Amino acid sequence: MASQSQAIQQLLQAEKQATKKVSWAHKQKNRRLKQPKAAAQAEIEQHCLQKEKQFKAKEAAARGSHRPRMTILQTYFQQSREEVSDQLLAFVCGIQPEIPENYRING
Template sequence: MASQSQGIQQLQQAEKWASEVSEAHKQKSRRLKQAKEAQAEIEQYCLQREKEFKAKEAAALGFHGSCNSEVEKETQEKMAILQTYFRQNRGRSPE
């Protein structure tokens, strides 16, 4: 009878331990889910802030931004002309 009682106690302890482990797994799963949701919110917030920054940057640059593109365009045109001259004069010998 004593061994039966001891066996029942061991079984109860094992069931208690199993339920604690199960609850720990559930809590871990909930925390992981919360972490993934938080990460998604952080990424969305970062994208929103980056977009706002770009808009403010463009507004602050204003005229300077268009000057930059004009200078870039002129540079590309001059480079194209120089490359054309180079191709034309590549075969000539120096005088």
């Protein structure tokens, strides 16, 4: 009887050790699975930063190429500003009120 209980104790200890080894193996597997994810995430972030820099460079180049055009437009605006405002005032103030042809006076 004592040998049976001793055998049962050995089996329980072996089961505990097996459980520990399986748990350790699962942890190692999960760690190995997470490594490529972390590497891929770092690579994605690096790619995004590179694309952002390229975009900023293109945006700055495009903004620089529009500067001469903007200065030309601003000079045109300054030159024709008085003339346009005078024409607009003349148009608004030059309206002559008229009675419509189909207006009827009731009375």
